[in-house]
Amino acid sequence: MAKHNYSFYPGCSSQKGASSSNQLRSTQTICEELDIQLNDIPDWNCCSASIGYAGGGELPRLALSARNIALSEQAHPDQDIVATCAACWLATREANDRLNENSGLLANTNEALKAGGLTFKGNKKIRHFVEILIEDIGYEGLKKPVTKPLEGIKIAGYVGCQTNRPFGIDGESFENPLYLDKLIETLGAEPVENYEKKVSCCGGALMFSEPEKSQALVKDIIESAYDGGADMIVTPCPVCQLNVEVYQEQINKKYGTKFNIPSVYYSTLMSVAYGRSAQDAALNGQVIRAIKLEEIAAKS
Amino acid sequence: MSEQYRNNFLREVEANVEEGEWVKRCMQCGVCSGSCPLGPHWEHPPQELFMMIRAGKRDEVLKSSSMWMCTSCYNCIARCPRELPITHIMHGLAHYAERLGLAPKNQQTNKFAQRFWNNLSKTGRVNELKLTLSFYFMNGFMAGVKMSLNMQKVGLGMLLSKRLNPFEILGGHGCKDSKGLQAILKKAREIEDAKIAKFQG
Structure with missing residues (x-):
């Protein structure tokens, strides 16, 4: 049995063939290196993210998260719930907090859950995977498996919104969280100092419904990374990763820019620094290839 | 029975909108609007919506496209000096408007x-x-x-x-x-x- 065990909420976009399947693959790789075991919550469901509110009222949305927590309580009673997706983590933690604070909502939610044969108890901690890395493993522990330091690479640490607000990583500030920069240094790379768009919004789900407004936000995020001298952008969030990576050509067309900057997950960076293959680091999941990381991964 | 001085729409929001009971605590500082990534695109920014609710402007609020501009970035929640859960109230208002069939159709x-x-x-x-x-x-x-x-x-x-x-x-x-x-x-x-x-x- 692994040293660190968690009840894992993977989330819809992590599934095979989905938009952040590359995050899951590289996360599994670093778990092997760090002796972490992620145990999937059996039959987990969607958290409704932050955009489900048009059709789903407060109670149905709370019930979705409560179902996941109840299933975790049954299957992994002694393990904290952990999510890698910012939206999954936020929705689950928000529901857990609100149900624990409001007895009326709790009673209503449990009445709804009964229709599916479940009960929410609410004695679990809901944690982000980054919290596991920082609090349970620690920067020293994260440094140990590094065999190929990412020397000579400058990286803009783009924390984004939902990993950072309203909860954030314990001990970090909302306006200038430092953990991603520290992680970049731990892996031997150089963080862009004072990356001004570090906690700015990429538009989230509104990239679909308000593409022009959202692409204007992403343009600023990328511009500021280039201005800081970045070779690539790293992020913990599946929506940030996607929005910053895949619309660069459309932004170039509209604004006459020449963006072509890779946007990678911290788990991909870590996998490469830990000496794992391009495949294990999910580098083939990049739409804009991270050539500098591919070169390091290819070195024996 | 004691008299009720607060208008109907405020009470309706408090009863039926997610986190609506917080609306009356807004102090109109505007930090939410200044912090919103889509701020300039709101017909009525959040603090204006809060005042309109208190002024009983039911149709103007619920038929507005404003709440649908929320990207769920949670800047407003992180910065509100009175700790209103503004993001959730915006989601709640948007949902309630849709539920009543008042939300703009082509939004x-x-x-x-x-x-x-x-x-x-x-x-x-x-x-x-x-x-x-x-x-x-x-x-x-x-x-x-x-x-x-x-x-x-x-x-x-x-x-x-x-x-x-x-x-x-x-x-x-x-x-x-x-x-x-x-x-x-x-x-x-x-x-x-x-x-x-x-x-x-």
Whole structure:
């Protein structure tokens, strides 16, 4: 049995063939290196993210998260719930907090859950995977498996919104969280100092419904990374990763820019620094290839 | 019975809108509006909506496109000096407007958000391909083809990096107990409907 065990909420976009399947693959790789075991919550469901509110009222949305927590309580009673997706983590933690604070909502939610044969108890901690890395493993522990330091690479640490607000990583500030920069240094790379768009919004789900407004936000995020001298952008969030990576050509067309900057997950960076293959680091999941990381991964 | 001085709409929001009981605590500082990434695009920014609710402007608030500008970035929550859960109130207002049939019909985020919910509540998990296509094709076949062509290169990039699976169209991922999940959602909706029906103003 692994040293660190968690009840894992993977989330819809992590599934095979989905938009952040590359995050899951590289996360599994670093778990092997760090002796972490992620145990999937059996039959987990969607958290409704932050955009489900048009059709789903407060109670149905709370019930979705409560179902996941109840299933975790049954299957992994002694393990904290952990999510890698910012939206999954936020929705689950928000529901857990609100149900624990409001007895009326709790009673209503449990009445709804009964229709599916479940009960929410609410004695679990809901944690982000980054919290596991920082609090349970620690920067020293994260440094140990590094065999190929990412020397000579400058990286803009783009924390984004939902990993950072309203909860954030314990001990970090909302306006200038430092953990991603520290992680970049731990892996031997150089963080862009004072990356001004570090906690700015990429538009989230509104990239679909308000593409022009959202692409204007992403343009600023990328511009500021280039201005800081970045070779690539790293992020913990599946929506940030996607929005910053895949619309660069459309932004170039509209604004006459020449963006072509890779946007990678911290788990991909870590996998490469830990000496794992391009495949294990999910580098083939990049739409804009991270050539500098591919070169390091290819070195024996 | 003691008299009630607060207007009906404020009480309606307090009773029926998610986190609505916080609205009266807004002190009109405007930090929320200044912190919003889409701030300039709101017809009425959050602090204005809060004042309009207190002034009883029911139609102007619920028919507004404003709340649908929320990107869920949570800047306003993090910065509000009075700790109002503004993001949740915006989601709550948007949902309540949609539920009453007052939300603007052609509002794109409303349409996308509605499709997102329908998509996930069918199988319990989001099918990204069907969600995207249902959104692209919502304005008819030709509009959908045009939209898909515009997005062709983005889609191809996702396909080649194995982050988009064309076979998802045939069914794809889902919960095993989707029946149980649907029963839970139905019950939750019923409880909420009953609560809203109870509000008499």
